[in-house]
Amino acid sequence: MAAARTSSTGHRLPWMLQLLIDVALTPVVYFGLQGRFGLTLMQVSLISIAAGGVWTGLTLAVTRKVNAVSLSVIGGIAIGAALTGITGNPQFGVAKDSFYTGAFGTALLVSMLAARPLMFYLVRPFATQDNDPALVAEWNQSWSSPLFRRCMNVMTLVWGVGMLIEAASRIVLVMTVPLNTANALSPVLTGVALVTLMTWSGSYGRRAGEARERAESATQAPAESAA
Structure with missing residues (x-):
């Protein structure tokens, strides 16, 4: 990859x-x-x-x-x-973040029912040097690989569930701790969720790419021997 x-x-x-x-x-x-x-x-x-x-x-x-x-x-x-x-109600000032993180998580999960999940499009600019045409073509062609499709689906699932957990956690904060504490913890919660998911995505993406390369090498070796 x-x-x-x-x-x-x-x-x-x-x-x-x-x-x-x-x-x-x-x-x-x-x-x-x-x-x-x-x-x-x-x-x-x-x-x-x-x-x-x-x-x-x-x-x-x-x-x-x-x-x-x-x-x-x-x-x-x-x-x-x-x-x-x-x-x-000042609680809306904190709880509002859960509206869009929850919506984002829901959109990710629903996109798994589409032809290509949302993470396929969200990751592409980062993986193709801001949509370099040649690299975009290579990225799009990668969809033909079952291992690549699995990688995109797993990323979409993990990010979707992660964003829903982040949204639900903030609602719990607003309901259970003083408002000033919830105000202070809300951006920390978002930062921790994003850093965790992005770090995991980088690690998982590298491992998935290496697994795909090994699988492709193993497939090509018999063909080259036969030739």
Whole structure:
């Protein structure tokens, strides 16, 4: 799986640092400004959203790529601020993250019923140097391999279940611990879930690629001997 082994470095930060900033920047600004400078909760929300928006814009300018993780965090805080303002219940400000992580997990699991699971498309830009045409063609051709299909299905299943667990865990936090504690733990929960799933995906993807190469070599050896 040559395509899956390649990666683009360019101007990117190390992915762990990138992910940390994506997940933490907006919540850090949000919680850091609460109770300071006479700002209202709505003003704090708007400033934190603006901080995340600036970071996302800088990332887009440098990498020419939309920062989906940062956008999802910004969107979550925006939704939470809106729901808090409408309902007057600050618990929505924390629980809102479970709406989109739960929806993402559900979409992943449902996609397993389609011709190709969602992870096939989500992993492809990372495995093909931001959609290099030759590598994309190789990636698409890989779908003919049963081992490759199994790898994509397993990744989709694990990410889907993982995102649903993350969403359910946050709801439990909101219902069982003080709101300030839930506020502080919510972005940590997301970060831990994403780092765990991405680390596992990298390890599993490498092992699956090596297994596929061994299987293909074993298949080619008899044919070459016969020739």
